[in-house]
Amino acid sequence: MHADEAQTRxxxxxxxxxxxxxxxxxxxxxxxxxxxxxxxxAVFGFARRMTGEETAAEDIAQETFLRLWxxxxxxRPAAGATLRTYLLTITxxxxxxxxxxxxxxxxxxxxxxxxxSECANPPNVLAARELAERLEAALTALPAELREVALLRxxxxxxxxxxxxxxxxxxxxxxxxxxxARLRLRATVRAYLDEEDV
Amino acid sequence: xxxxxxxxxxxxxxxxxxxxxAYGDADGARLLSAAAHKKIGRHLAGCSACRAEARALxxxxxxxxxxxxxxxxxALRERxxxxxxxxxxxxxxxxxxxxxxxxxxxxTVTIRVEHAGRIxxxxxxxxxxxxxxxRVSAITVVAPASVPPVPAVRLREQRREQHxxxxxxxxxxxTA
Numbered sequence: 001m002h003a004d005e006a007q008t009r010x011x012x013x014x015x016x017x018x019x020x021x022x023x024x025x026x027x028x029x030x031x032x033x034x035x036x037x038x039x040x041x042a043v044f045g046f047a048r049r050m051t052g053e054e055t056a057a058e059d060i061a062q063e064t065f066l067r068l069w070x071x072x073x074x075x076r077p078a079a080g081a082t083l084r085t086y087l088l089t090i091t092x093x094x095x096x097x098x099x100x101x102x103x104x105x106x107x108x109x110x111x112x113x114x115x116x117s118e119c120a121n122p123p124n125v126l127a128a129r130e131l132a133e134r135l136e137a138a139l140t141a142l143p144a145e146l147r148e149v150a151l152l153r154x155x156x157x158x159x160x161x162x163x164x165x166x167x168x169x170x171x172x173x174x175x176x177x178x179x180x181a182r183l184r185l186r187a188t189v190r191a192y193l194d195e196e197d198v
Numbered sequence: 199x200x201x202x203x204x205x206x207x208x209x210x211x212x213x214x215x216x217x218x219x220a221y222g223d224a225d226g227a228r229l230l231s232a233a234a235h236k237k238i239g240r241h242l243a244g245c246s247a248c249r250a251e252a253r254a255l256x257x258x259x260x261x262x263x264x265x266x267x268x269x270x271x272x273a274l275r276e277r278x279x280x281x282x283x284x285x286x287x288x289x290x291x292x293x294x295x296x297x298x299x300x301x302x303x304x305x306t307v308t309i310r311v312e313h314a315g316r317i318x319x320x321x322x323x324x325x326x327x328x329x330x331x332x333r334v335s336a337i338t339v340v341a342p343a344s345v346p347p348v349p350a351v352r353l354r355e356q357r358r359e360q361h362x363x364x365x366x367x368x369x370x371x372x373t374a
């Protein structure tokens with residue numbers, strides 16, 4: 001039984017999103033589970049870094065996937081759009097709703113550092129970790145419209161046109177916001193970057 | 199003269215730097231024209247400051263790409279699956295054979311359920327009347343529990359009907 005389940009899951013993992021969505025339209029829960037497994041980190045990660053709050057990100061991810069399930073009969077991707085684009089569009093809307101509801105004085109809680117035993121690590125590892133922490137902090141400090149494009153492009157690997165679709169902005173706006181975000185990040189982490197010319 | 203050259207250099211640096219991050223980005227570079235590519239390449243060959251800037255931007259892009267992807271707590275999957283299982287149990291099993299266009303009594307028509315101008319869901323309903331060639335006179339609910347109960351709704355092609363005060367139903371009958 002368990003072997004069968006594992007085999008089914010393996011088979012689902014190999015199917016394209018569209019096939020799994022078609023099965024979901026027939027109320028197929030394992031197809032939903034496979035899609036959740038495939039996109040959970042993208043959705044949760046984006047919500048987590050946009051809100052800066054673990055609990056809010058969990059709620060947003062839950063709502064995003066529930067909306068996907070409830071839209072299983074109406075889901076018709078536009079030409080060139082992917083399921084990931086569709087999910088991140090929902091996630092982004094929920095993030096914006098969350099930001100609107102949050103009182104202005106509430107600051108997002110910083111995620112605790114996952115590793116604390118730094119003594120045993122060589123200096124270059126420490127420097128890399130410090131750089132990553134600074135970069136995360138710099139990203140959190142960016143205005144939301146710059147943060148979202150930087151996350152979508154550089155952390156999620158979405159294409160410029162997909163980001164334009166998700167954010168509802170023209171391609172030129174995506175390009176200029178991405179440029180502004182990267183320049184700000186570059187200024188923040190300047191001290192950590194290797195300045196050696198090539 | 200030197201001052202003018204310096205100004206020109208700073209201007210060309212400014213122009214190049216607006217596209218420098220896209221130049222170092224696989225997808226962004228695709229959006230640059232061949233002429234812009236050539237211009238930036240030529241400028242970088244002769245400007246060490248912009249070369250350093252391009253390198254720093256590439257490092258920023260690479261560093262963000264290496265961010266750990268946070269994993270949602272396992273309880274999230276459990277909650278979602280419980281909810282989805284419950285909703286699936288209350289939804290009808292629509293056989294693929296039911297998905298063809300309605301032509302006669304007992305067959306399925308597709309109806310979009312809209313609310314406040316947005317499509318909420320597209321559902322498949324079974325007709326109970328015989329006059330279905332180009333028009334559906336009545337439908338019987340074969341929809342999930344999430345759709346408010348609609349015992350029988352009169353529908354005409356391209357005609358909008360208000361049902362209660364919550365939904366507007368548009369028929370989308372695909373006749374052969």
